Amino acid sequence: MSRAINGTVSRKRRKKVIRMAKGFRSVRSRVFRKARESVEKALLYAYRDRRTRKRDFRRLWIARINAAVRADGLTYSQFMHGLKKANVELDRKVLSDMAIHNEQSFKSLMDTARAQLSV
Secondary structure, X not given: OOOOOOHHHHHHHHHHHHHHOOOOOHHHHOXXXXXXXXXXXXXXXXXXXXXXXXXXXXXXXXXXXHHHHHOOOOOHHHHHHHHHHOOOOOOHHHHHHHHHHOHHHHHHHHHHHHHHHHO
Protein backbone atom coordinates (compact mmCIF):
# COMPACT_ATOMS: atom_id res chain seq x y z
CA MET A 1 0.00 0.00 0.00
CA SER A 2 1.34 3.44 -0.87
CA ARG A 3 1.96 6.12 1.71
CA ALA A 4 -0.56 8.96 1.91
CA ILE A 5 1.19 12.34 2.07
CA ASN A 6 -1.74 14.77 1.87
CA GLY A 7 -0.46 16.03 -1.48
CA THR A 8 -3.69 17.60 -2.68
CA VAL A 9 -4.37 19.35 0.64
CA SER A 10 -0.86 20.75 0.86
CA ARG A 11 -0.91 21.89 -2.75
CA LYS A 12 -4.29 23.56 -2.24
CA ARG A 13 -3.00 25.41 0.84
CA ARG A 14 0.15 26.55 -0.96
CA LYS A 15 -1.76 27.66 -4.06
CA LYS A 16 -4.11 29.69 -1.85
CA VAL A 17 -1.16 31.55 -0.28
CA ILE A 18 0.50 32.12 -3.67
CA ARG A 19 -2.83 33.44 -5.02
CA MET A 20 -3.08 35.85 -2.08
CA ALA A 21 0.48 37.03 -2.81
CA LYS A 22 -0.38 37.94 -6.38
CA GLY A 23 0.92 41.41 -7.13
CA PHE A 24 3.78 41.20 -4.63
CA ARG A 25 7.24 41.78 -6.07
CA SER A 26 9.88 39.22 -6.91
CA VAL A 27 10.25 36.12 -4.72
CA ARG A 28 7.41 37.23 -2.45
CA SER A 29 4.87 36.26 -5.10
CA ARG A 30 6.50 33.02 -6.29
CA VAL A 31 8.21 31.17 -3.43
CA PHE A 32 5.82 29.69 -0.89
CA ARG A 33 7.88 30.39 2.23
CA LYS A 34 8.45 34.06 1.41
CA ALA A 35 4.91 34.43 0.09
CA ARG A 36 3.47 33.07 3.33
CA GLU A 37 5.53 35.53 5.41
CA SER A 38 4.45 38.43 3.22
CA VAL A 39 0.80 37.43 3.18
CA GLU A 40 0.70 37.01 6.97
CA LYS A 41 2.25 40.45 7.44
CA ALA A 42 -0.11 41.97 4.88
CA LEU A 43 -3.12 40.48 6.66
CA LEU A 44 -1.89 41.87 9.98
CA TYR A 45 -1.49 45.33 8.44
CA ALA A 46 -4.96 45.09 6.88
CA TYR A 47 -6.51 44.15 10.24
CA ARG A 48 -4.69 46.94 12.08
CA ASP A 49 -5.37 49.59 9.46
CA ARG A 50 -9.09 48.90 9.24
CA ARG A 51 -9.19 50.36 12.75
CA THR A 52 -6.67 53.11 12.07
CA ARG A 53 -8.69 54.29 9.05
CA LYS A 54 -11.63 55.11 11.32
CA ARG A 55 -9.40 57.25 13.56
CA ASP A 56 -7.82 59.03 10.61
CA PHE A 57 -11.16 59.92 9.05
CA ARG A 58 -12.54 61.20 12.36
CA ARG A 59 -9.45 63.41 12.72
CA LEU A 60 -9.94 64.71 9.16
CA TRP A 61 -13.63 65.48 9.75
CA ILE A 62 -12.82 67.35 12.96
CA ALA A 63 -10.13 69.41 11.19
CA ARG A 64 -12.57 70.34 8.40
CA ILE A 65 -15.33 71.32 10.82
CA ASN A 66 -12.87 73.34 12.89
CA ALA A 67 -11.63 75.23 9.83
CA ALA A 68 -15.16 76.03 8.68
CA VAL A 69 -16.28 77.13 12.13
CA ARG A 70 -13.22 79.26 12.86
CA ALA A 71 -13.87 81.24 9.68
CA ASP A 72 -17.04 82.45 11.40
CA GLY A 73 -15.49 83.18 14.80
CA LEU A 74 -16.26 80.03 16.79
CA THR A 75 -14.06 77.17 17.90
CA TYR A 76 -14.75 73.50 17.26
CA SER A 77 -15.47 72.72 20.91
CA GLN A 78 -17.83 75.68 21.29
CA PHE A 79 -19.64 74.67 18.11
CA MET A 80 -20.05 71.05 19.19
CA HIS A 81 -21.17 72.12 22.67
CA GLY A 82 -23.78 74.44 21.15
CA LEU A 83 -25.08 71.67 18.89
CA LYS A 84 -25.30 69.28 21.83
CA LYS A 85 -27.28 71.85 23.84
CA ALA A 86 -29.58 72.38 20.84
CA ASN A 87 -30.15 68.59 20.59
CA VAL A 88 -28.73 68.46 17.06
CA GLU A 89 -27.49 64.90 16.62
CA LEU A 90 -25.47 64.99 13.42
CA ASP A 91 -22.22 63.05 13.30
CA ARG A 92 -18.90 64.57 12.33
CA LYS A 93 -18.90 62.96 8.89
CA VAL A 94 -22.16 64.68 7.95
CA LEU A 95 -21.09 67.98 9.49
CA SER A 96 -17.82 67.88 7.56
CA ASP A 97 -19.64 67.15 4.31
CA MET A 98 -22.07 70.00 4.98
CA ALA A 99 -19.21 72.39 5.68
CA ILE A 100 -17.72 71.64 2.27
CA HIS A 101 -20.73 71.13 -0.01
CA ASN A 102 -23.70 72.83 1.66
CA GLU A 103 -22.41 76.00 3.27
CA GLN A 104 -25.83 77.65 3.78
CA SER A 105 -27.20 74.85 5.95
CA PHE A 106 -23.91 74.63 7.84
CA LYS A 107 -24.13 78.38 8.48
CA SER A 108 -27.63 77.91 9.93
CA LEU A 109 -26.25 75.17 12.19
CA MET A 110 -23.53 77.57 13.37
CA ASP A 111 -26.20 80.17 14.14
CA THR A 112 -28.16 77.56 16.10
CA ALA A 113 -25.07 76.59 18.08
CA ARG A 114 -24.18 80.23 18.73
CA ALA A 115 -27.73 80.96 19.95
CA GLN A 116 -27.53 78.07 22.40
CA LEU A 117 -24.16 79.26 23.72
CA SER A 118 -25.47 82.75 24.48
CA VAL A 119 -28.50 81.45 26.43
